[in-house]
Amino acid sequence: MAAEASSAARTPRDDSRDGMWLLIIWIALSVIGCLLVALVWGPHMPPGAQSSSAASQQTDITVLAVLATPVVIGVLLYLGWALAFWRQRPGDETDAAPIHGNTKVQATWIIGTAAIVLSLAVYGTIELISPAGAGAGEGPQPIWKPAGTTTASVTSWAPGTSNILQVQVIGQQWAWTYRYPQFGGFETTQLMLPVGEPVQFNVTSLDVIHSFWAYTLGVKADANSGVNNVAYTTPEHTGQFQVRCAELCGIWHGSMYNTGDVVPVADFVKWTQTTSTQLADVTKLLPPYAASYDPTAINMGKINAALGLTGAGGGFYNPADPEQP
Amino acid sequence: MAIETQPESAQAPGGSDPGAGPRERPWWLGPGLHYAVIGAVLGYFLGHWLGNFTGSQYQQVGTSDDNDFAIVLGFAFLVLGWLIGLGVFNDLIKQMLGRPVRSTDHKANLGFAKYFRYTLDHKVVGLQYLVGMLIYFFTGGLLAIAIRTELLSPSYHIMSPTTYLEVVGSHGTMMMMMMTSVILGPFGNYLVPLMIGSKKVAFPRIEALSFWLTPCAFLILLSSFLLGGFPTGWTGYAPLSIQAGEGMDAYAVAFGLMGISIILAGFNIVVTIICYRAPGMRWSRLPMFVWAMLTTGFLLVLAAPVLVGGMYMIITDRTAQTAFFVDQLGGSSYLYQDLFWFFGHPEVYILALPGFGIVCEILPVFTRKPLFGYKIAAAGLFGVAILSFFVWQHHLFDSGMDPDMRPLFMLTTELISIPTGFIFLVAMGTFWKAKLRLTVPMLFATAFFFNFLFGGISGVFLSDVPADTTAHGTFFVMAHFHYTIMGGLIFAFFGGIYYWLPKVMGITMNSRLGKVHFWTMFIAFNSTFMPLFAIGMLGQPRRVWEYAANLQTLNDWVSISAFCLGGSLCIFIFNFLMSTVIWRKPATTNPWNARGLEWQVSSPPPADNFENIPVILAGPYEYGDPDALPVADLHPPAGVIGGALAGAVAGPSGTEA
Numbered sequence: 001m002a003a004e005a006s007s008a009a010r011t012p013r014d015d016s017r018d019g020m021w022l023l024i025i026w027i028a029l030s031v032i033g034c035l036l037v038a039l040v041w042g043p044h045m046p047p048g049a050q051s052s053s054a055a056s057q058q059t060d061i062t063v064l065a066v067l068a069t070p071v072v073i074g075v076l077l078y079l080g081w082a083l084a085f086w087r088q089r090p091g092d093e094t095d096a097a098p099i100h101g102n103t104k105v106q107a108t109w110i111i112g113t114a115a116i117v118l119s120l121a122v123y124g125t126i127e128l129i130s131p132a133g134a135g136a137g138e139g140p141q142p143i144w145k146p147a148g149t150t151t152a153s154v155t156s157w158a159p160g161t162s163n164i165l166q167v168q169v170i171g172q173q174w175a176w177t178y179r180y181p182q183f184g185g186f187e188t189t190q191l192m193l194p195v196g197e198p199v200q201f202n203v204t205s206l207d208v209i210h211s212f213w214a215y216t217l218g219v220k221a222d223a224n225s226g227v228n229n230v231a232y233t234t235p236e237h238t239g240q241f242q243v244r245c246a247e248l249c250g251i252w253h254g255s256m257y258n259t260g261d262v263v264p265v266a267d268f269v270k271w272t273q274t275t276s277t278q279l280a281d282v283t284k285l286l287p288p289y290a291a292s293y294d295p296t297a298i299n300m301g302k303i304n305a306a307l308g309l310t311g312a313g314g315g316f317y318n319p320a321d322p323e324q325p
Numbered sequence: 326m327a328i329e330t331q332p333e334s335a336q337a338p339g340g341s342d343p344g345a346g347p348r349e350r351p352w353w354l355g356p357g358l359h360y361a362v363i364g365a366v367l368g369y370f371l372g373h374w375l376g377n378f379t380g381s382q383y384q385q386v387g388t389s390d391d392n393d394f395a396i397v398l399g400f401a402f403l404v405l406g407w408l409i410g411l412g413v414f415n416d417l418i419k420q421m422l423g424r425p426v427r428s429t430d431h432k433a434n435l436g437f438a439k440y441f442r443y444t445l446d447h448k449v450v451g452l453q454y455l456v457g458m459l460i461y462f463f464t465g466g467l468l469a470i471a472i473r474t475e476l477l478s479p480s481y482h483i484m485s486p487t488t489y490l491e492v493v494g495s496h497g498t499m500m501m502m503m504m505t506s507v508i509l510g511p512f513g514n515y516l517v518p519l520m521i522g523s524k525k526v527a528f529p530r531i532e533a534l535s536f537w538l539t540p541c542a543f544l545i546l547l548s549s550f551l552l553g554g555f556p557t558g559w560t561g562y563a564p565l566s567i568q569a570g571e572g573m574d575a576y577a578v579a580f581g582l583m584g585i586s587i588i589l590a591g592f593n594i595v596v597t598i599i600c601y602r603a604p605g606m607r608w609s610r611l612p613m614f615v616w617a618m619l620t621t622g623f624l625l626v627l628a629a630p631v632l633v634g635g636m637y638m639i640i641t642d643r644t645a646q647t648a649f650f651v652d653q654l655g656g657s658s659y660l661y662q663d664l665f666w667f668f669g670h671p672e673v674y675i676l677a678l679p680g681f682g683i684v685c686e687i688l689p690v691f692t693r694k695p696l697f698g699y700k701i702a703a704a705g706l707f708g709v710a711i712l713s714f715f716v717w718q719h720h721l722f723d724s725g726m727d728p729d730m731r732p733l734f735m736l737t738t739e740l741i742s743i744p745t746g747f748i749f750l751v752a753m754g755t756f757w758k759a760k761l762r763l764t765v766p767m768l769f770a771t772a773f774f775f776n777f778l779f780g781g782i783s784g785v786f787l788s789d790v791p792a793d794t795t796a797h798g799t800f801f802v803m804a805h806f807h808y809t810i811m812g813g814l815i816f817a818f819f820g821g822i823y824y825w826l827p828k829v830m831g832i833t834m835n836s837r838l839g840k841v842h843f844w845t846m847f848i849a850f851n852s853t854f855m856p857l858f859a860i861g862m863l864g865q866p867r868r869v870w871e872y873a874a875n876l877q878t879l880n881d882w883v884s885i886s887a888f889c890l891g892g893s894l895c896i897f898i899f900n901f902l903m904s905t906v907i908w909r910k911p912a913t914t915n916p917w918n919a920r921g922l923e924w925q926v927s928s929p930p931p932a933d934n935f936e937n938i939p940v941i942l943a944g945p946y947e948y949g950d951p952d953a954l955p956v957a958d959l960h961p962p963a964g965v966i967g968g969a970l971a972g973a974v975a976g977p978s979g980t981e982a
Contacts, residue, residue, distance in 0.1 A: 139728055246798035
């Protein structure tokens with residue numbers, strides 16, 4: 001019956017070599033695709049290579065994209081082939097050959113996908129541990145630290161030593177401020193970093209959850225009040241970078257951004273000296289430096305008076321208060 | 326020869342007397358939607374008054390200008406009044422008083438009015454769900470259009486920041502919360518009994534209740550607009566949700582209510598599938614859609630209680646100041662993130678698995694081949710379902726939680742791509758040298774795999790901690806889950822509508838308009854969400870109305886595509902309304918020439934589904950096998966059904982047959 005129906009229609013296509021053709025085209029396209037992704041697209045992958053963690057993320061994204069290429073090409077090629085060639089012929093109302101399964105194909109598929117997935121997990125773990133947490137927030141007790149650094153002193157820092165530069169990032173609705181405990185503990189809205197020196201960001205919040213995202217620096221760490229979320233990176237190129245809040249934090253979340261600067265070490269040292277002198281009056285009114293900032297210890301009135309401000313400038317919204325302003 | 330006496334009590338719950346139905350009354354005297362609305366309005370004002378009466382003494386209420394007690398109690402009494410008006414408690418009270426209750430066998434001949442009542446027929450509930458879900462989906466879709474309108478320009482120009490966040494939060498919550506039962510509700514409730522050869526579901530009252538809670542949740546969620554909205558998005562992270570205004574109460578109550586609804590729906594479907602299969606419906610013959618409903622049901626029952634708990638804690642934090650999530654008072658915001666995502670990640674598989682089920686149902690019919698690797702497909706569904714409970718912390722890679730666990734959660738997340746890959750293997754194997762019939766449902770099923778491929782691949786980037794550090798919290802994540810949920814679930818949902826509407830309503834939808842709908846939707850969908858991957862990777866965080874000026878071209882492209890996507894869905898609405906109301910082109914019993922058990926009965930199915938309990942003889946996917954038995958014997962000889970029932974169903978049925 002099947003033969004009758006198909007002879008009534010056009011001559012059936014010979015599909016005995018479809019598997020081989022699919023395999024050849026897939027391998028050829030995959031090789032081309034992988035090379036293009038790795039060599040042409042790879043160097044332009046986000047988030048760039050401004051810092052050590054950004055560079056490691058860029059490598060990671062490129063590796064994943066290269067691995068994804070044959071998968072995407074394979075499935076799309078197969079679906080396209082099926083739609084083009086394995087169609088019902090006009091007038092052919094019969095069913096296709098009943099194939100319930102194929103142990104070899106199934107076993108190959110399962111072993112293949114499991115091997116890819118497990119090697120990805122191993123690679124991801126290495127890429128997470130070796131560049132000191134890959135720029136992600138590690139919480140108050142970081143376990144992956146930049147090689148050769150110590151936290152010997154939180155009150156002083158000199159370039160070229162193993163003592164790591166510490167920057168406290170304070171999120172509040174809806175602004176970022178940065179505190180430099182190793183230079184007298186001044187607090188500023190400018191984020192300056194020296195090039196080539198490992199940095200430890202101590203990210204915390206005064207109110208709700210924010211997320212400190214220095215995009216081209218490859219750092220992202222949530223800011224929770226009462227928690228010190230530590231993230232590491234080493235800036236490798238000078239230039240500006242964007243800081244955005246990456247966790248919805250209320251009405252003005254969308255405009256909670258500013259820019260930071262990576263500058264040469266000498267410029268950075270000079271900047272810390274001028275800024276700490278400029279802000280000395282305010283700094284002495286701030287609560288002593290602590291890993292998690294207690295905003296209730298700030299005497300806002302005195303700070304405003306020192307800055308020559310009046311009113312509620314610089315206030316913060318207590319999350320225990322029931323009403324969003 | 327058919328048996329004379331059906332074992333009536335075989336599937337009837339105990340305690341009811343099928344002989345004594347309640348008196349027939351005109352529809353407007355019986356409980357129904359009209360009394361439910363009255364009850365809801367009265368309930369809200371009663372609750373609001375009670376909240377003001379009790380709450381106004383507290384300092385918390387006095388120092389702020391809102392009274393969360395009054396709002397929450399208003400909503401609680403609203404739900405109670407709604408359910409009383411619908412008559413949900415009538416049978417319960419009658420049973421307590423020893424009066425005869427409405428039998429679930431009793432098919433009241435109410436005509437159209439039965440769709441507006443607490444009806445115990447699973448086919449009525451399925452259609453109620455279908456219409457409800459379409460309304461919820463298009464409401465959420467309109468909000469998405471509003472979001473894209475705002476994002477036409479890099480700073481805010483149409484909506485204020487407050488309004489924008491209200492819209493974003495309502496869109497996300499509407500889609501993630503109401504759409505949890507987008508397939509289990511309409512298709513699961515309607516088709517599972519038909520597919521397993523049962524005359525009814527296990528718990529008709531629970532099933533009907535699960536539907537009638539959804540309009541309540543929908544309206545309460547929308548009411549947040551009147552209360553100033555909620556600024557948290559669909560995740561409702563504390564402490565922002567503790568700080569927010571009264572609109573947050575609407576979010577917490579609605580989400581909690583929907584949580585209860587999906588627990589009930591899942592519970593009913595799981596028990597139905599396990600206990601109500603016809604004789605011969607072995608696990609190895611179960612349609613893949615039923616497997617998907619079973620795994621989804623398990624996920625709903627196990628994950629949603631955590632959500633209900635989390636929402637309850639938000640409500641008590643906001644009203645009674647319990648401070649579960651306020652760290653200054655000894656709570657922890659991490660607790661909420663854990664609770665939410667412990668529900669939230671299984672939730673996204675609750676949205677994915679039914680899609681798998683539908684495409685596995687559609688593929689064999691239109692490739693005219695058996696499903697390739699039946700066991701692999703079922704194993705894939707179970708693998709995804711089980712693993713989904715062990716991955717939730719990948720939402721918290723940057724949150725500052727203990728980093729020790731990161732490699733583990735990276736591994737478990739990546740492991741999920743193995744069982745997901747099974748579904749792709751099954752699809753590709755089924756396509757192999759097929760005789761494809763490119764009908765509208767088949768187009769949607771094929772597009773499912775195209776879209777889910779990109780959704781799945783982008784998921785690997787998010788599971789990998791270094792890549793996730795860039796991608797987390799950006800439009801990349803947004804594109805990823807729209808590809809899996811909209812590109813996966815919603816495409817499967819529309820495929821399912823085109824595939825099963827001839828069965829459900831006995832009406833064929835216009836296939837030319839269906840193809841126009843498919844192609845416009847497929848192209849507009851990809852054109853909308855593909856650039857969002859790039860936008861996210863280029864540094865645009867989620868839920869912002871203000872973005873870098875150099876991203877405006879991409880954002881405008883996305884917005885215009887989104888408008889086209891909306892237009893494409895209008896074609897569907899037109900087709901659906903015209904086909905079901907005006908044209909009403911009758912469908913044949915089995916237009917697709919499918920083997921599934923649901924296609925062996927008339928269209929629409931008779932009131933009792935099957936005249937006699939059928940005996941299942943073969944699996945549903947034996948296409949192309951000339952020796953295959955028909956899928957079921959719909960009129961089994963007396964001895965067969967009696968013998969099978971005596972063994973399978975203990976109790977009074979054995980003696981009757």
